[in-house]
Amino acid sequence: MTPSPSSPPITHHPSPVTPVPPAVAMRAISKRFGPVVANDQVDFEASWGEVHALVGENGAGKSTLMSILAGLYRPDSGQVEIDGMPVRFRSPRDAIGHGIGMVYQHFMLVEPFTVAENVVLGEQRSGVDLQTARVERELTELSQRYGLGVDPRAKIWQLSVGEQQRVEILRLLYLGARILVLDEPTAVLTPQEARSLLQTLRGMAAQGFSVVFISHKLDEVLEVADRISILRRGQIAATTTPTETNRRTLARLMVGRELAELVEHPSAEPHQTVMPGEPILELRGLSALGEKGLPALRNVDLEVRAGETLGIAGVAGNGQRELAEVVTGLRLATDGVIRIDGKTMTNRPAAEIARAGVAHIPEDRLATGLIGGMNLSENAILRVYAQPPMCSGPFLSNRAVAAFTDRLLANHDVKAPGRWAKLHTLSGGNQQKLLLARELAGQPRLIVAVHPTRGVDIGATEAIHTALREQRARGAATLLISEDLDELLALSDRIAVLFEGRVMGTLPARGAAAEEIGLLMAGISHD
Amino acid sequence: MTGLVTALSFLLALLFGGIVLFLAGENPLQVYESMFSGALGNWNGVAETLVKTTPLLLAGLGVAVAFRMQLWNIGAEGQLYWGAIFATGLALFVIPGAPGWVMVPAMVGAGLLGGALWGLIPGVLRAWFGASEIITSLMLNYVAILSSEYLIHGPWRDPQSFGFPGTPSLPAAAWLAHWGTTRVHLGLLFGLAAALLLWIMLRRTRWGYEIGVMGENPRAALYAGMPTKRTILLVMALSGALAGLAGMSEVAGIGHQLQRNLSPGYGYAAIIVAWLGRLHPLGAVLVAFLLAALTVGGDQIQMSLGLPAAIAPMLQGTILFFLLGGDILTRYRITRVIG
Numbered sequence: 001m002t003p004s005p006s007s008p009p010i011t012h013h014p015s016p017v018t019p020v021p022p023a024v025a026m027r028a029i030s031k032r033f034g035p036v037v038a039n040d041q042v043d044f045e046a047s048w049g050e051v052h053a054l055v056g057e058n059g060a061g062k063s064t065l066m067s068i069l070a071g072l073y074r075p076d077s078g079q080v081e082i083d084g085m086p087v088r089f090r091s092p093r094d095a096i097g098h099g100i101g102m103v104y105q106h107f108m109l110v111e112p113f114t115v116a117e118n119v120v121l122g123e124q125r126s127g128v129d130l131q132t133a134r135v136e137r138e139l140t141e142l143s144q145r146y147g148l149g150v151d152p153r154a155k156i157w158q159l160s161v162g163e164q165q166r167v168e169i170l171r172l173l174y175l176g177a178r179i180l181v182l183d184e185p186t187a188v189l190t191p192q193e194a195r196s197l198l199q200t201l202r203g204m205a206a207q208g209f210s211v212v213f214i215s216h217k218l219d220e221v222l223e224v225a226d227r228i229s230i231l232r233r234g235q236i237a238a239t240t241t242p243t244e245t246n247r248r249t250l251a252r253l254m255v256g257r258e259l260a261e262l263v264e265h266p267s268a269e270p271h272q273t274v275m276p277g278e279p280i281l282e283l284r285g286l287s288a289l290g291e292k293g294l295p296a297l298r299n300v301d302l303e304v305r306a307g308e309t310l311g312i313a314g315v316a317g318n319g320q321r322e323l324a325e326v327v328t329g330l331r332l333a334t335d336g337v338i339r340i341d342g343k344t345m346t347n348r349p350a351a352e353i354a355r356a357g358v359a360h361i362p363e364d365r366l367a368t369g370l371i372g373g374m375n376l377s378e379n380a381i382l383r384v385y386a387q388p389p390m391c392s393g394p395f396l397s398n399r400a401v402a403a404f405t406d407r408l409l410a411n412h413d414v415k416a417p418g419r420w421a422k423l424h425t426l427s428g429g430n431q432q433k434l435l436l437a438r439e440l441a442g443q444p445r446l447i448v449a450v451h452p453t454r455g456v457d458i459g460a461t462e463a464i465h466t467a468l469r470e471q472r473a474r475g476a477a478t479l480l481i482s483e484d485l486d487e488l489l490a491l492s493d494r495i496a497v498l499f500e501g502r503v504m505g506t507l508p509a510r511g512a513a514a515e516e517i518g519l520l521m522a523g524i525s526h527d
Numbered sequence: 528m529t530g531l532v533t534a535l536s537f538l539l540a541l542l543f544g545g546i547v548l549f550l551a552g553e554n555p556l557q558v559y560e561s562m563f564s565g566a567l568g569n570w571n572g573v574a575e576t577l578v579k580t581t582p583l584l585l586a587g588l589g590v591a592v593a594f595r596m597q598l599w600n601i602g603a604e605g606q607l608y609w610g611a612i613f614a615t616g617l618a619l620f621v622i623p624g625a626p627g628w629v630m631v632p633a634m635v636g637a638g639l640l641g642g643a644l645w646g647l648i649p650g651v652l653r654a655w656f657g658a659s660e661i662i663t664s665l666m667l668n669y670v671a672i673l674s675s676e677y678l679i680h681g682p683w684r685d686p687q688s689f690g691f692p693g694t695p696s697l698p699a700a701a702w703l704a705h706w707g708t709t710r711v712h713l714g715l716l717f718g719l720a721a722a723l724l725l726w727i728m729l730r731r732t733r734w735g736y737e738i739g740v741m742g743e744n745p746r747a748a749l750y751a752g753m754p755t756k757r758t759i760l761l762v763m764a765l766s767g768a769l770a771g772l773a774g775m776s777e778v779a780g781i782g783h784q785l786q787r788n789l790s791p792g793y794g795y796a797a798i799i800v801a802w803l804g805r806l807h808p809l810g811a812v813l814v815a816f817l818l819a820a821l822t823v824g825g826d827q828i829q830m831s832l833g834l835p836a837a838i839a840p841m842l843q844g845t846i847l848f849f850l851l852g853g854d855i856l857t858r859y860r861i862t863r864v865i866g
Contacts, residue, residue, distance in 0.1 A: 372749050396736060
């Protein structure tokens with residue numbers, strides 16, 4: 001609770017005698033989504049006049065915690081206090097009524113409307129007459145006071161992403177927000193825009209606002225925050241200040257120190273030594289664009305040999321998804337070469353790549369790899385439906401399909417009422433086992449596995465790991481992408497770390513220090 | 528469960544319609560009795576219902592196959608008109624002297640082709656440019672109907688028609704065979720055969736499987752390397768072809784010429800047939816028959832009870848409203864959203 005020396009004077013609560021209650025106090029907040037515990041007894045405080053950074057890996061529970069604060073979710077248990085008063089929000093409107101405004105990663109703006117019109121949209125006071133002129137005047141004044149530089153008469157579609165973000169902030173200020181929450185505000189910005197935003201945030205704190213922002217980027221956190229809270233697996237791992245910590249410590253706190261222990265005990269690493277054979281997958285200078293048309297992979301060189309598992313580590317959104325998609329033919333490479341089994345396969349159709357012996361366990365099984373509304377047979381034959389014996393002429397053979405499905409279900413111990421069950425009635429673990437069974441049925445040369453055990457129970461995780469080890473022993477090459485460092489260390493021969501689409505380094509998994517991987521994941525290289 | 532909901536929806540609709548009829552000073556029970564007996568109470572009524580079933584079924588099957596792939600083809604009406612135009616043009620100007628065993632199959636082919644080509648236009652726009660087939664297929668309906676108007680007022684107009692718009696009568700070889708003295712014609716068998724073939728295609732062939740996967744999860748289809756563009760074109764062509772066959776069978780089975788108001792909106796009613804039939808070919812048979820009965824019964828009360836012309840469509844609308852409402856509420860649940 002010690003304010004850092006750089007803390008600006010608190011203007012909101014001038015009383016020097018009574019202890020000032022924190023702007024926000026969240027006490028013992030828990031929130032579950034089905035079986036997933038997003039927040040587990042989290043305590044979090046933010047003061048007036050403070051910039052408080054919330055860091056953590058993807059899935060650590062940062063966005064959930066802040067969405068609870070902003071009234072979007074209700075906590076399962078725990079208490080939120082604003083300025084010392086307990087509150088209970090039923091909606092984001094309740095939260096803004098208490099002065100809490102959140103800027104989401106995806107802006108909530110109507111593109112053809114002007115800035116002022118967008119602000120009026122969120123205002124309850126307005127009646128039939130929108131009083132746009134009055135709003136414009138007030139917005140101009142607010143924009144000048146806080147140095148936001150927004151023209152209320154500009155149309156949203158004319159503005160850059162950074163300007164749109166400032167419109168969101170301006171709107172919250174207009175609605176009376178005194179506590180600003182920003183979810184990864186710099187993720188969408190250019191470095192220059194990010195710097196300008198961070199200055200704005202510091203300025204707002206200096207005027208007495210409480211600012212909470214979520215970030216992965218340790219440099220900016222250390223530069224701008226007064227305090228830093230680290231969330232790990234739904235719990236607060238530490239709260240610290242920039243003067244007390246450094247990038248190395250933060251990276252370790254984010255990743256978790258139990259990993260270091262794991263690596264120090266080689267018994268936890270059940271590799272049987274297989275001499276890697278000829279290269280199966282070769283990537284040379286590979287580049288690709290992401291969803292937003294920005295570079296997602298930059299000049300990637302990687303090689304995976306027969307009987308070898310190459311793990312890909314990295315914070316989510318650093319090119320892992322694009323890497324898997326480019327290799328399996330679901331995304332175009334903009335530069336570079338992909339060779340599979342010695343044959344150039346750059347930008348070949350997905351079907352051809354699959355025929356070349358590439359299995360793909362995609363990131364989101366239900367969105368990509370499986371069809372929830374279809375039965376198990378129909379899911380089982382997705383790769384082989386067009387080949388004999390499943391298909392003769394135009395007709396599918398019921399008998400062959402049934403036999404094939406039953407074999408997959410039995411061989412991989414998929415628990416299901418029968419092959420006529422709809423896929424979505426299966427548990428996540430059994431869905432994933434079926435997907436794995438299907439992908440491995442063709443004795444693939446290369447397996448591209450992305451988060452193969454995400455959201456899967458322990459038993460199914462074991463089964464999936466065993467299946468992947470068997471494939472490795474059989475001589476398959478595996479490209480394993482995961483955010484779970486334990487999993488990477490347990491299954492991989494080598495680990496490559498992706499950061500902002502580049503390979504930061506490749507190290508042998510045996511004896512790799514979690515700390516070193518953590519630093520590489522944060523974009524800090526050896527030298 | 529679904530059957531129960533449908534039955535309850537139907538009863539609710541009758542109840543609601545009954546209230547309106549009562550307020551309008553009619554005896555609801557008498558009106559319903561008259562509707563039922565008009566549509567299904569005698570052979571004549573049944574025959575008329577089957578006559579109306581034919582185009583609803585064929586166009587409904589076309590819509591269903593497209594909807595299965597989440598291709599929202601709203602253009603069955605236009606595809607129906609182009610099927611009719613192609614078939615008429617063939618019979619009148621290309622092979623006017625051909626015997627029936629040549630003429631009828633050739634007209635079937637022309638009807639299928641006309642509808643398929645018209646369906647391909649939104650298909651191509653969707654596959655290559657990502658244009659919404661909802662908009663394009665809908666707009667093309669107006670183009671198709673006005674093209675038909677142009678032909679029957681202009682170059683194809685019968686010179687002996689005393690000013691009535693319409694083509695000359697088709698040669699007798701082009702008339703579809705009738706069932707006894709009724710107006711029920713061979714087109715009904717086309718519809719039933721199409722339903723059966725479509726059912727087998729969707730259920731037992733690799734194309735049906737591909738259509739299913741693309742409809743349920745387009746990303747999975749991409750992942751499996753399925754030929755998405757080609758399938759969009761094939762499905763839109765097939766969808767249009769079935770509607771085109773409906774148009775052909777109306778011309779060759781009922782009107783025996785291309786005339787105004789060839790379709791009183793069969794192509795739009797086909798959307799209801801497909802949807803209420805749960806995009807299942809055999810479901811479409813059932814719903815097409817029920818919808819046809821509703822239409823014939825509605826016509827009947829207009830004539831026999833002298834009810835205002837608005838009553839029949841009001842009752843039809845009410846029944847459809849409740850059926851669709853019940854259908855949607857069984858699939859989705861209403862929840863309150865924040866905001």
